[in-house]
Amino acid sequence: MVSIFTLVLGLGCAVIASAHPPNYHSSPDRLTSRANAGEQIFLGRFISTPTPDELLIQQGAVLVSSADGRGVINAVAWNVSSPAAAITALGAANGTTVVTSNDQGFFFPGFIDGHIHAPQYPNLGLFAGTLLDWLQAYTFPMESSLGNASSPMYANSTTTPDPFARAQAVYAHVIDKTLSYGTTSAAYYATVDVPATNLLASLALQKGQRAYIGRTCMDNQEYNPEYYRDESPEDALNKTLATIKHIQDIDPSGELVAPIITPRFAPAVTNQSMTMLAELANNMSLRIQAHADENVGEVKLVAEMYPESSSYVGVYDDHGLLTNRTILAHGVHMTDAEIALVAARGAGVAHCPASNSALGSGICHVRKLIDAGVTVGLGTDAAGGYSASVLETARQAFLVSRLLSFQEGQNASLSVPVTEVLYLGTMGGAKLTGMEGRLGGFAPGMLWDVQEIQLGNWETEPVDIFGWENWHDRVHKWVWNGDDRNVNRVWVGGRLVHQK
Structure with missing residues (x-):
């Protein structure tokens, strides 16, 4: 079987040049996203499921670095609620961009x-x-x-x-x-x-x-x-x-x-x-x-x-x-x-x-x-x-x-x-998919593949929130009634790839 594999490997190399569709690797939006390297702070409510039986709800801030072309979580600071406090707690430079989710929204892993x-x-x-x-x-x-x-x-x-x-x-x-x-x-x-x-x-x-x-x-x-x-x-x-x-x-x-x-x-x-x-x-x-x-x-x-x-x-x-x-x-x-x-x-x-x-x-x-x-x-x-x-x-x-x-x-x-x-x-x-420890949560070292969920607008969103629900119940209401209208923004590797 090795001889067959070697033969076909050679044949594969012969047809590759004609098999390529247009190359999008150097598209302007991709080059722009890679040029915007640096740090961002994400501030608000973070909800995740680190274990099968734990719905973790935290208020705080996450520092994401894209200096190497990948959006990686460098540090987290819980129980902070203002941009200034987040910058101080995370040791970020003054003027660092702070992306905030409002009181009716939350960040959730992609x-x-x-x-x-x-x-x-x-x-x-x-x-x-x-x-x-x-x-x-x-x-x-x-x-x-x-x-x-x-x-x-x-x-x-x-x-x-x-x-x-x-x-x-x-x-x-x-x-x-x-x-x-x-x-x-x-x-x-x-x-x-x-x-x-x-x-x-x-x-x-x-x-x-x-x-x-x-x-x-x-x-x-x-x-x-x-x-x-x-x-x-x-x-x-x-x-x-x-x-x-x-x-x-x-x-x-x-x-x-x-x-x-x-x-x-x-x-x-x-x-x-x-x-x-x-x-x-x-x-x-x-x-x-x-x-x-x-x-x-x-x-x-x-x-x-x-x-x-x-x-x-x-x-x-x-x-x-x-x-x-x-x-x-x-x-x-x-x-x-x-x-x-x-x-x-x-x-x-x-x-x-x-x-x-x-x-x-x-x-x-x-x-x-x-x-x-x-x-x-x-x-x-x-x-x-x-x-x-x-x-x-x-x-x-x-x-x-x-x-x-x-x-x-x-x-x-x-x-x-x-x-x-x-x-x-x-x-x-x-x-x-072989990405354990890199996706699915908000721990340092994980990639910033995240969606921002927005709740509370009866006119444009499918989830009815009256205001007295706790966040555990709000998440359940989102699961049963939510759809793409609740997805406000999406990031992959720190890059904003979708915005409502």
Whole structure:
């Protein structure tokens, strides 16, 4: 297999030059943001979930330094309430910019979406049957239209298709929209197309969203439609190398945008490509994302296609794809043995409750995963999920856990309460994506990936605050009634990337 890998590596280098979309690395707004290096103080109320059962509410100030091009928390000072007191307590220079959240607002860690399909965004709210039916009816046609002029999506078009223009419109919108929801980090699936996938990475870098970008690998000639697939295992690896090269060229540090190996799911890939992709991920220390145990029909299909493996998760493990850098989406129907295997390998699960409900896939037993030591974060799974909002996903995570607890004899221990779903969308997501200790809170050394939530304006915001609620209750009201209208500003690495 090493000889095959070496051969394809050489082929990948030969096609990279022609696979690059326009390079956004030197866009004016990005250069301006990097030129504005220095320190800022953020003053107001800070709310976070440092543990699954702790809703921490603090008043104070945070000193953020961007001197190295990254917005890192240098120091914190609690129980200060004025700019002058904050400057003194933090030892900042007089004249340091102080960004203040008003009395009805608070700073909250940016949400982390552990599983989202960028090219599916136009299909939000469109469903057909269960997972496998929906893929054929909606998903594959839409995804292929972002790179293939012969896609079924263009069958009735009266004009010449421009897949790259469509990709630019879709990808720009999904990044803007998720930032407006407070999503500062996302693990994106793209398509099989190299230029369109490279474009997604370039746009994420330009707009300032922290992102893992994965070119979706689909080389199984018997399962994937003829109009949307890789031609061979070598073709899949070759194109994956091209996207890796592009992403590492535009962001060599990998601080903001990084590649992630993305075999779509076991039915879409072959034994050979899975082994080659695992070798690539291991050699380059790259993260991996794939689907697992989402739907009963899918689980049955995998068992028929890979009878030599013990389980769906076992297929990935047999090919070297189940590692401590692996994100498995869904995990609805994992057996106890599969859960134990995921935990043993240090892999994580992106819980996608809205999608699981919308496609009739079932209810993920999140408490069982957590109790077994599996890392769990949240995923919108747009467009299997009907919304690209992690806040909406958090709501659904609570609701499906309540249904599960009822089904299991009103076992309250199976519920995932509000504080814990917020933890899963921030700290849990950080651990899931390899950013534990760097994202999800307000401790010194963490990156300033933060959203400012605004409450209290009945005319323009969806959360009704009367004034007598304590802050614990206000946070709960935001979780259940809030949306992007409550997101006033968003920062990623200290850079302001969204403002209402």
